[in-house]
Amino acid sequence: MSNNRVVQWFKYASPQSFYPLAGRMIPWFWALAAVFGAAGLWISFFVAPTDFQQGEGYRIIFIHVPAAWMSMFIYLVMAAWAGLGLALNTRLSGMMAQALAPTGALMAFLSLWTGAFWGKPMWGAWWVWDARLTSALILFFLYIGFIALQAAIDDPRRADKAGAILALVGVVNVPIIYFSVKWWNTLHQGASVSLMKAPTMAATMLWGMLLMALAFWMYSIAVALMRVRAIILEREAHTDWVKELDEVRS
Amino acid sequence: MKSMLAVIRRDLLLAMRRKSEVLTALFFFVIVVSLFPLGIGPESALLRKIAPGILWVAALLATMLGLARLFAPDHADGTLEQMALSPSPLGLLIAGKIVAHWITTGLPLVLLAPVLGIQFDLDGGALWILVVALLLGTPLLSLIGAIGAALTLGVRGGGVLLSLLVLPLYVPTLIFGAGAVESHIAGMGAGGHLSLLAALLAVAVFFAPWATTAALRIALE
Numbered sequence: 001m002s003n004n005r006v007v008q009w010f011k012y013a014s015p016q017s018f019y020p021l022a023g024r025m026i027p028w029f030w031a032l033a034a035v036f037g038a039a040g041l042w043i044s045f046f047v048a049p050t051d052f053q054q055g056e057g058y059r060i061i062f063i064h065v066p067a068a069w070m071s072m073f074i075y076l077v078m079a080a081w082a083g084l085g086l087a088l089n090t091r092l093s094g095m096m097a098q099a100l101a102p103t104g105a106l107m108a109f110l111s112l113w114t115g116a117f118w119g120k121p122m123w124g125a126w127w128v129w130d131a132r133l134t135s136a137l138i139l140f141f142l143y144i145g146f147i148a149l150q151a152a153i154d155d156p157r158r159a160d161k162a163g164a165i166l167a168l169v170g171v172v173n174v175p176i177i178y179f180s181v182k183w184w185n186t187l188h189q190g191a192s193v194s195l196m197k198a199p200t201m202a203a204t205m206l207w208g209m210l211l212m213a214l215a216f217w218m219y220s221i222a223v224a225l226m227r228v229r230a231i232i233l234e235r236e237a238h239t240d241w242v243k244e245l246d247e248v249r250s
Numbered sequence: 251m252k253s254m255l256a257v258i259r260r261d262l263l264l265a266m267r268r269k270s271e272v273l274t275a276l277f278f279f280v281i282v283v284s285l286f287p288l289g290i291g292p293e294s295a296l297l298r299k300i301a302p303g304i305l306w307v308a309a310l311l312a313t314m315l316g317l318a319r320l321f322a323p324d325h326a327d328g329t330l331e332q333m334a335l336s337p338s339p340l341g342l343l344i345a346g347k348i349v350a351h352w353i354t355t356g357l358p359l360v361l362l363a364p365v366l367g368i369q370f371d372l373d374g375g376a377l378w379i380l381v382v383a384l385l386l387g388t389p390l391l392s393l394i395g396a397i398g399a400a401l402t403l404g405v406r407g408g409g410v411l412l413s414l415l416v417l418p419l420y421v422p423t424l425i426f427g428a429g430a431v432e433s434h435i436a437g438m439g440a441g442g443h444l445s446l447l448a449a450l451l452a453v454a455v456f457f458a459p460w461a462t463t464a465a466l467r468i469a470l471e
Contacts, residue, residue: 153406
């Protein structure tokens with residue numbers, strides 16, 4: 001009995017049955033993203049107290065920290081899909097990895113961008129060669145490399161597999177890069193600035209950040225599902241079931 | 251093992267017959283390194299400080315030049331497919347090709363680097379550390395680069411794409427390689443950096459031929 005239930009879940013590994021499922025899930029994730037986003041923004045703008053050291057400028061962390069978390073997390077998820085695709089040879093896994101990459105790159109870029117905005121008033125510099133900043137930048141480069149490699153290969157199955165190997169090589173390298181950059185910096189000089197916040201963070205600040213992180217999470221899922229639907233339509237355009245879809249026929 | 255040696259011998263022979271490719275990368279290295287003092291100015295204190303970084307960045311770029319040609323000619327004339335079909339494991343043959351690539355592009359850089367280091371007023375001890383660091387680091391560059399070369403085999407705009415994929419992965423090698431010389435100059439000893447380089451090399455020797463082989467099989471499908 002339970003075995004049958006597992007098998008029933010496996011059917012969503014086929015693009016044909018995943019396409020409508022994704023379509024049903026997308027509005028829910030958008031709604032959740034809106035709810036969490038509204039609550040998180042309300043807390044971060046009106047409830048969270050002004051930081052006595054950093055003034056109002058600190059409020060950008062409510063965007064910055066969730067974006068940085070998502071950029072790292074999405075890379076892991078992408079590599080997991082890629083590995084699954086290589087191991088089980090499922091088509092949907094490669095599509096998911098491909099659909100996640102632009103969102104991850106966006107998050108990495110957003111975290112660098114908001115970090116620069118935060119750094120200018122707080123540190124007096126748009127950019128410092130801090131370990132975290134540098135490894136975030138390299139993570140952004142890894143995303144760009146993944147997207148560029150997939151875009152350069154015409155055969156989608158080969159693009160999936162080549163991208164999967166690159167994502168797995170990248171995921172092995174991310175911790176190595178992080179620690180090498182960290183030691184590089186600390187060997188030169190004591191870190192003059194640290195991204196670690198003041199030891200005690202007001203509970204409302206933490207709540208605002210967590211809610212914003214959830215909102216980013218839901219947004220990423222919703223966007224990735226929309227993108228994977230587009231990829232499915234594009235790749236399966238020759239099949240009958242796609243031709244019979246309402247949105248395709250109209 | 252014998253087949254691996256045969257691949258190494260064959261690739262070295264091919265490189266010797268077409269010396270220009272090897273020498274181009276080598277002169278590229280020399281020219282890039284010599285351009286920096288022209289752009290920055292001849293103060294020897296500054297040059298001594300930036301010498302390890304410059305030599306290492308130039309070594310990264312020079313290694314990149316040869317990478318695009320690592321598998322492409324064999325792919326074009328079908329040798330690579332024969333290798334994939336041969337009874338000896340493809341991973342070993344690919345490892346042989348990587349070793350040959352290192353001997354033709356990495357090793358000359360190692361031998362030439364001290365001469366260029368003298369131009370930057372590095373002292374004897376620092377030159378030694380530079381040579382040891384390059385000796386550990388350049389095989390790492392060949393190993394990591396081979397993955398990128400296999401992934402971009404026969405792909406549109408492969409050369410540019412290759413650098414986009416591989417250069418971010420070279421960051422740890424660059425940091426520890428240049429860091430070894432810098433910390434020696436600063437009087438902190440280079441042991442830690444060199445050990446980390448050797449550790450990275452050990453990991454790469456194990457995983458890189460394997461990942462390269464997987465990427466090549468995809469390209470050959």
